[in-house]
Amino acid sequence: MxxxxxxxxxxxxxxxxxxxxxxxxxxxxxxxxxQEITDCDAGSPFDAGxxxxxxxxxxxxxxxxxxxxxxxxxxxTGVRLLSFSPSGDRLAVALxxxxxTVLRILDTxxxxxxxxxxxxxxxxxxxxxxxELLAGALMVKKFSFGTQMASRLYRWDGDAKPxxxxxxxxxxxxxxxxxxxxxxxxxxxxALSPYRDEIAYTTVKDPPLFNPYLKVNIWNLTTGSSKSxxxxxxxxxxxxxAPDGExxxxxxxxxxxxxxxxxxxxxxxxxxxxxxxxxxxxxxxLLGGHLYLHNKEIATFPPDAKGMFLPDxxxxxxxxxxxxxLVSGLADEPPPPLAENMERTLKLRALRSQxxxxxxxxxxQLKKETK
Amino acid sequence: MMNRxxxxxxxxxxxxxxxxxGAAEPCIPCHTEKTPAAVAQWQGSAHAKAGVGCEKCxxxxxxxxxxxxAKVGMKVCAPCHKKAYEEHRLSRHGMGLHSxxxxxxxxxxxxxxxxxxxxxxGDEMPRSDVQCARFLKQSPEMGEIGCNYCHSxxxxxxxxxxxxxxxxxxxxxxxxxxxxxxxxxxxxxxxWQTSLHGTLNVxxxxxxxxxxxxxxxxxxxxxxxxxITMNSxxxxxxxxxxxxxxxxxxxxxxxxxxxxxxxxxLERGDLVRSQSLAILKEAEHIIWDLNDRGLLDPMPENRxxxxxxxxxxxxxxxxxxxxxxxIERLFFKMKKYDYARTVKGAYHQxxxxxxxxxxxxxxxxxxxxxxxxxxxxxxxxxxxxAKTQPGAxxxxxxxxxKFDRGALSAEEYAKEKGxxxxxxx
Numbered sequence: 001m002x003x004x005x006x007x008x009x010x011x012x013x014x015x016x017x018x019x020x021x022x023x024x025x026x027x028x029x030x031x032x033x034x035q036e037i038t039d040c041d042a043g044s045p046f047d048a049g050x051x052x053x054x055x056x057x058x059x060x061x062x063x064x065x066x067x068x069x070x071x072x073x074x075x076x077t078g079v080r081l082l083s084f085s086p087s088g089d090r091l092a093v094a095l096x097x098x099x100x101t102v103l104r105i106l107d108t109x110x111x112x113x114x115x116x117x118x119x120x121x122x123x124x125x126x127x128x129x130x131x132e133l134l135a136g137a138l139m140v141k142k143f144s145f146g147t148q149m150a151s152r153l154y155r156w157d158g159d160a161k162p163x164x165x166x167x168x169x170x171x172x173x174x175x176x177x178x179x180x181x182x183x184x185x186x187x188x189x190x191a192l193s194p195y196r197d198e199i200a201y202t203t204v205k206d207p208p209l210f211n212p213y214l215k216v217n218i219w220n221l222t223t224g225s226s227k228s229x230x231x232x233x234x235x236x237x238x239x240x241x242a243p244d245g246e247x248x249x250x251x252x253x254x255x256x257x258x259x260x261x262x263x264x265x266x267x268x269x270x271x272x273x274x275x276x277x278x279x280x281x282x283x284x285x286l287l288g289g290h291l292y293l294h295n296k297e298i299a300t301f302p303p304d305a306k307g308m309f310l311p312d313x314x315x316x317x318x319x320x321x322x323x324x325x326l327v328s329g330l331a332d333e334p335p336p337p338l339a340e341n342m343e344r345t346l347k348l349r350a351l352r353s354q355x356x357x358x359x360x361x362x363x364x365q366l367k368k369e370t371k
Numbered sequence: 372m373m374n375r376x377x378x379x380x381x382x383x384x385x386x387x388x389x390x391x392x393g394a395a396e397p398c399i400p401c402h403t404e405k406t407p408a409a410v411a412q413w414q415g416s417a418h419a420k421a422g423v424g425c426e427k428c429x430x431x432x433x434x435x436x437x438x439x440x441a442k443v444g445m446k447v448c449a450p451c452h453k454k455a456y457e458e459h460r461l462s463r464h465g466m467g468l469h470s471x472x473x474x475x476x477x478x479x480x481x482x483x484x485x486x487x488x489x490x491x492x493g494d495e496m497p498r499s500d501v502q503c504a505r506f507l508k509q510s511p512e513m514g515e516i517g518c519n520y521c522h523s524x525x526x527x528x529x530x531x532x533x534x535x536x537x538x539x540x541x542x543x544x545x546x547x548x549x550x551x552x553x554x555x556x557x558x559x560x561x562x563w564q565t566s567l568h569g570t571l572n573v574x575x576x577x578x579x580x581x582x583x584x585x586x587x588x589x590x591x592x593x594x595x596x597x598x599i600t601m602n603s604x605x606x607x608x609x610x611x612x613x614x615x616x617x618x619x620x621x622x623x624x625x626x627x628x629x630x631x632x633x634x635x636x637l638e639r640g641d642l643v644r645s646q647s648l649a650i651l652k653e654a655e656h657i658i659w660d661l662n663d664r665g666l667l668d669p670m671p672e673n674r675x676x677x678x679x680x681x682x683x684x685x686x687x688x689x690x691x692x693x694x695x696x697x698i699e700r701l702f703f704k705m706k707k708y709d710y711a712r713t714v715k716g717a718y719h720q721x722x723x724x725x726x727x728x729x730x731x732x733x734x735x736x737x738x739x740x741x742x743x744x745x746x747x748x749x750x751x752x753x754x755x756x757a758k759t760q761p762g763a764x765x766x767x768x769x770x771x772x773k774f775d776r777g778a779l780s781a782e783e784y785a786k787e788k789g790x791x792x793x794x795x796x
């Protein structure tokens with residue numbers, strides 16, 4: 001596949017944008033275009049909304065631009081996480097002042113629509129719907145014998161006080177608690193199922209005689225049933241759902257896809273990778289700097305580049321060092337339809353999550369539905 | 372010749388006198404004043420006549436005795452009364468303490484020497500794994516009087532024989548059994564007393580009317596479980612254990628009755644027992660079904676945990692009469708009182724206990740339990756109306772609970788689930 005690629009070393013000019021020019025070493029197919037859209041703070045969060053707005057952080061300030069690089073608004077500082085609502089009309093941001101986190105909802109003009117303070121360090125935010133924001137958080141308490149790390153999920157409607165659910169609790173040995181924050185806080189990164197009824201997340205485990213690792217868990221938002229389905233190495237805290245909601249992509253060495261809810265390995269990708277991202281159809285996968293189409297590698301980016309696909313599947317945003325690039329020319333397809341009878345399917349999923357029906361019974365019922 | 376006889380008698384008396392007085396000599400002066408009854412009873416006992424003094428049983432550490440730490444347990448008696456000791460240990464009396472106590476390891480008020488009641492020195496495993504949740508729920512005072520006064524029979528000969536008297540007349544009196552074998556849960560004494568056996572015993576004497584000891588301690592055995600075909604909760608023994616026991620009891624009955632008559636009467640009792648057990652099982656099934664559906668009020672997870680089983684429904688011999696739902700309390704009475712009265716009444720040939728105190732109550736209990744179950748189900752349905760959960764979910768939960776506790780086979784479970792899922796469509 002690599003032979004079919006043309007090597008494109010992009011020396012991106014930033015004539016239309018301000019800031020210093022850097023290049024991103026990448027190998028992409030000829031039909032792809034890689035264009036720098038703006039400068040940004042290295043390692044900072046970014047997201048693209050359904051209406052073409054991109055949110056990112058530059059010089060510590062949140063900025064909202066369109067895909068042509070035109071700045072629409074500048075709003076606030078200290079943003080650690082951000083996420084557009086499904087419609088793209090609202091943007092949630094998380095600011096972490098200390099042992100608590102400010103959650104804020106903005107419009108695309110940067111106006112504050114709602115704000116709240118939650119305990120703990122929020123490590124991820126994602127919208128379940130236009131009216132419900134989910135936030136994964138970690139509460140840390142240090143003791144002489146170790147560090148207690150509690151995992152929490154907050155559910156916030158932007159109006160009332162966020163509802164908190166405790167999802168886990170672990171005591172870390174002192175030497176584990178001293179690991180770099182990038183490793184230690186790379187967990188409780190909430191992924192939402194395409195059915196919007198379930199989340200997947202990772203929590204750290206620290207068994208006394210073994211190395212610490214991550215447990216990959218799913219939790220049904222309707223029934224409160226949870227299950228640990230797989231394990232992953234530290235640093236592979238982000239997981240994503242496949243568009244059909246029946247499998248998860250995990251980072252690690254190698255990256256792999258596991259079935260839901262059984263957690264069986266379905267496929268693996270060569271080489272290490274973290275922070276996977278899937279295109280809306282699931283055809284494209286960005287993992288550890290490698291872009292796969294139908295599981296065949298078609299492009300490479302630097303391993304430390306972070307990427308995400310645009311909601312319409314036409315491109316991807318890639319952050320490399322202090323620049324944000326738009327990779328366009330992708331030929332993604334619309335996501336597959338989830339269910340003909342969504343209400344019944346959600347009921348069946350709720351029953352399966354509680355172990356009241358088996359996976360086989362669930363699939364059999366779905367099959368009957370489509371007849 | 373006469374002088375020689377007198378001389379011999381005098382010498383013998385001289386030899387004996389120091390032995391008798393020496394056996395209790397250090398204790399008698401004080402205890403004649405402090406515990407005159409004990410001294411008088413001992414002086415009239417076979418022990419005194421045999422030269423068994425205070426020290427032989429109580430030891431010589433007076434401080435220990437005063438602290439109550441020199442209790443005369445069964446092992447003190449065992450060296451001299453080996454046969455009785457062995458027979459006792461084989462019997463249900465021999466496990467009376469186990470059935471009354473749970474392991475006290477986790478209790479804050481545990482006494483240091485309690486372990487010896489269940490464990491041989493150096494042995495981690497108890498002699499029996501029988502424990503009692505009801506005992507563990509009691510205060511120490513209540514446990515001592517209400518439980519241990521009877522259940523200490525395992526390790527205490529004086530539980531029946533009294534402490535210092537040895538007159539067998541005491542223990543051959545059915546009243547000595549009545550201390551424990553009476554009351555609502557197992558009124559064997561009352562049953563016997565008002566049966567034809569008991570009436571004849573009083574009016575025509577022991578040869579015409581047998582008493583407890585005649586049938587349950589034949590030929591003076593201390594194995595009181597001879598001939599019993601069910602456990603103390605009324606659950607029939609398996610055939611391998613029941614059949615030899617039945618032969619033993621037939622032998623005992625045949626001392627007075629024709630064997631065919633005795634066999635017929637005992638088999639009639641067996642049938643009453645199996646019929647009663649069926650009624651009991653029906654009620655138990657209703658309660659487990661309510662538990663499967665989450666309808667007990669309160670559910671086990673919402674009340675203090677069972678001392679042995681935790682937050683689970685318990686309807687076996689460890690069931691409680693406190694910290695339960697009302698319907699379980701009804702079942703407790705049904706099982707522990709009314710079932711026991713019906714079955715034991717039948718075997719003791721007592722019509723009133725078998726029917727009115729037993730069977731009739733048993734059947735009325737079932738009426739009450741069914742009625743209470745209907746009320747709980749009705750209330751559950753009203754509650755479910757307010758919930759967002761679909762009915763199918765509740766049905767599937769109930770089925771899962773039934774499957775998990777083995778009330779449904781895998782095939783039945785899958786089939787029943789299929790029906791619920793079809794109804795969901």
